[in-house]
Amino acid sequence: MxxxxxxxxxxxxxxxxxxxxxCVIYVLPVLAVLINSFxxxxxxxxxxxxxxxxxxxxxxxxxxxxxTFGNYPFWNSVxxxxxxxxxxxxxxxxxxxxxxxxxxxVNSIFCKALYFLCVFSMVVPFQxxxxxxxxxxxxxxxxxxxxxxxxxxxxxxxxAIFMFVGFVKSIPLEIEEAAAIDGCGPVxxxxxxxxxxxxxxxxxxxxxxxxxxxxxxxxxYLVLDLExxxxxxxxxxxxxxxxxxxxxxxxxxxxxxxxIPVIIFYLACQKHIIKGVAAGAVKG
Amino acid sequence: xxxxxxxxxxxxxxxxVVVAFVIGFVWPFIQGIYxxxxxxxxxxxxxxxxxxxxxxxxxxxxxxxxxxYTTLYTVVSLILINVLAFAVAYALTQNIKGSNLFxxxxxxxxxxxxxVLGHIWSMIFDGILSKFGTSIVMxxxxxxxxxxxxxxxxxxxxxxxxxxxxxxAVPEDMLEAARIDGATKAQTLFRVTIPNVMPSxxxxxxxxxxxxxxxxxxxxxxxxxxxxxTQPGGTAIKTTEMLALNIFTTYNNSSANAHGTAQAxxxxxxxxxxxxxxxxxxxxxxxxxxx
Numbered sequence: 001m002x003x004x005x006x007x008x009x010x011x012x013x014x015x016x017x018x019x020x021x022x023c024v025i026y027v028l029p030v031l032a033v034l035i036n037s038f039x040x041x042x043x044x045x046x047x048x049x050x051x052x053x054x055x056x057x058x059x060x061x062x063x064x065x066x067x068t069f070g071n072y073p074f075w076n077s078v079x080x081x082x083x084x085x086x087x088x089x090x091x092x093x094x095x096x097x098x099x100x101x102x103x104x105x106v107n108s109i110f111c112k113a114l115y116f117l118c119v120f121s122m123v124v125p126f127q128x129x130x131x132x133x134x135x136x137x138x139x140x141x142x143x144x145x146x147x148x149x150x151x152x153x154x155x156x157x158x159x160a161i162f163m164f165v166g167f168v169k170s171i172p173l174e175i176e177e178a179a180a181i182d183g184c185g186p187v188x189x190x191x192x193x194x195x196x197x198x199x200x201x202x203x204x205x206x207x208x209x210x211x212x213x214x215x216x217x218x219x220x221y222l223v224l225d226l227e228x229x230x231x232x233x234x235x236x237x238x239x240x241x242x243x244x245x246x247x248x249x250x251x252x253x254x255x256x257x258x259x260i261p262v263i264i265f266y267l268a269c270q271k272h273i274i275k276g277v278a279a280g281a282v283k284g
Numbered sequence: 285x286x287x288x289x290x291x292x293x294x295x296x297x298x299x300x301v302v303v304a305f306v307i308g309f310v311w312p313f314i315q316g317i318y319x320x321x322x323x324x325x326x327x328x329x330x331x332x333x334x335x336x337x338x339x340x341x342x343x344x345x346x347x348x349x350x351x352x353y354t355t356l357y358t359v360v361s362l363i364l365i366n367v368l369a370f371a372v373a374y375a376l377t378q379n380i381k382g383s384n385l386f387x388x389x390x391x392x393x394x395x396x397x398x399x400v401l402g403h404i405w406s407m408i409f410d411g412i413l414s415k416f417g418t419s420i421v422m423x424x425x426x427x428x429x430x431x432x433x434x435x436x437x438x439x440x441x442x443x444x445x446x447x448x449x450x451x452x453a454v455p456e457d458m459l460e461a462a463r464i465d466g467a468t469k470a471q472t473l474f475r476v477t478i479p480n481v482m483p484s485x486x487x488x489x490x491x492x493x494x495x496x497x498x499x500x501x502x503x504x505x506x507x508x509x510x511x512x513x514t515q516p517g518g519t520a521i522k523t524t525e526m527l528a529l530n531i532f533t534t535y536n537n538s539s540a541n542a543h544g545t546a547q548a549x550x551x552x553x554x555x556x557x558x559x560x561x562x563x564x565x566x567x568x569x570x571x572x573x574x575x
Contacts, residue, residue, distance in 0.1 A: 045414055114298070132313075
């Protein structure tokens with residue numbers, strides 16, 4: 001008995017060590033970005049895995065160069081990425097939670113049809129609508145960071161409504177009926193009674209939308225007026241995709257700046273993110 | 285009672301979403317189907333030409349190549365990602381030291397977007413391959429396995445989360461009973477644990493399947509379809525181009541039929557992906573009833 005216990009403990013130690021090594025391998029790509037962002041361009045390709053020492057050291061030159069790289073100020077793309085992500089997520093959360101509550105509580109053919117369409121939209125790949133959607137968005141002047149959230153609400157409504165409806169249906173109707181008897185109108189019932197109960201789902205949906213919108217490439221690329229507005233993702237793709245010589249060191253500096261906030265966000269809300277992803281995956 | 289008073293408020297509750305949904309999905313979708321039967325440069329001067337675009341799409345060697353390439357990629361990545369993710373999830377649920385830290389690290393790549401991931405890995409692969417005087421865009425084999433490695437790195441953490449949730453839901457007394465009956469670790473795993481996490485396996489399989497078919501960002505950023513192979517007939521095929529990227533490339537082609545053909549390809553692509561997606565919904569729903 002005692003012998004098998006120590007054997008099991010030893011096996012677990014070995015497992016820990018193996019996983020630890022895999023973990024180190026896992027973070028190597030991010031470390032590679034870190035060391036190459038301080039390396040002179042000519043050495044990034046030849047000495048990718050060497051530390052930026054001696055003649056390879058570029059200091060913060062890469063970051064300075066990166067700021068105005070590709071004739072587009074990097075901070076502008078950061079600004080637009082933040083604006084688009086925050087506005088889109090807020091709009092999706094408010095819009096779809098209201099619609100989902102209505103769909104779950106009002107039993108009409110229109111609501112059923114709308115719900116069916118939402119579920120249907122979840123299986124439609126973006127390529128199916130990308131040309132016509134960018135055309136429609138252009139004509140309706142939805143091609144700025146301040147108006148593109150409408151497009152995100154339209155194309156992203158499916159999953160959010162699906163998740164919200166699923167949750168609302170699990171809330172007992174009696175709570176809302178009690179509020180109605182106490183003289184609450186539907187609007188007040190929704191905002192003061194339903195919304196607090198929706199909070200966990202709101203966080204899950206919010207996380208999923210933030211991850212989607214922040215990293216999205218094709219939708220903003222096709223919809224936005226690219227001369228004026230670029231997101232971080234579009235900007236980085238522009239640098240690498242453009243012909244001619246690309247300063248790899250400076251590109252890595254920008255990539256580092258792009259992933260640092262993401263990693264901080266992840267470490268800060270890790271629990272919610274993992275829960276949100278699990279919820280979205282199980283339902284979607 | 286509550287319904288009647290709520291019903292009147294539909295402009296407030298449904299209005300915004302319905303308007304956005306029509307702009308962002310319903311109208312583009314209907315227009316997209318119509319345009320797949322048209323020849324057009326601008327949507328305003330589209331003229332119907334019947335099934336011409338579909339015939340062109342099926343005859344396009346680059347499209348069929350992209351289809352088989354995507355299928356091959358999807359099958360290989362599906363198997364690798366799911367087997368590895370399950371193994372990691374299984375190891376992490378064995379009560380070992382540091383499992384929280386490991387979980388954090390393995391999931392991290394999911395937060396980084398596909399375009400950025402593609403550029404990070406193209407730097408890494410080029411750093412390795414330059415030692416041998418080659419590069420990731422020189423040989424389609426490098427492009428294929430490069431993409432597989434990239435996607436494993438990104439997706440294992442994601443699938444791991446779903447598998448962990450499944451593994452934690454396996455009833456403890458069932459495992460206990462197996463132990464008392466003298467089952468070995470392997471027997472417990474294959475006879476008790478795996479049958480119990482079947483729902484998670486179904487979800488992950490279908491997720492990998494649809495993700496694989498829809499892959500675009502990583503494909504564009506890593507190789508953008510390179511290298512190009514010129515066939516005896518004179519047509520050029522981008523050897524590492526997947527379906528979504530092929531549609532995008534076709535649309536940017538300058539020939540008169542390019543837009544129509546691209547839209548027809550998009551409809552075919554939609555039918556394919558939607559078919560897989562609906563199969564998933566039907567399948568998981570059936571599972572849910574059984575539980």
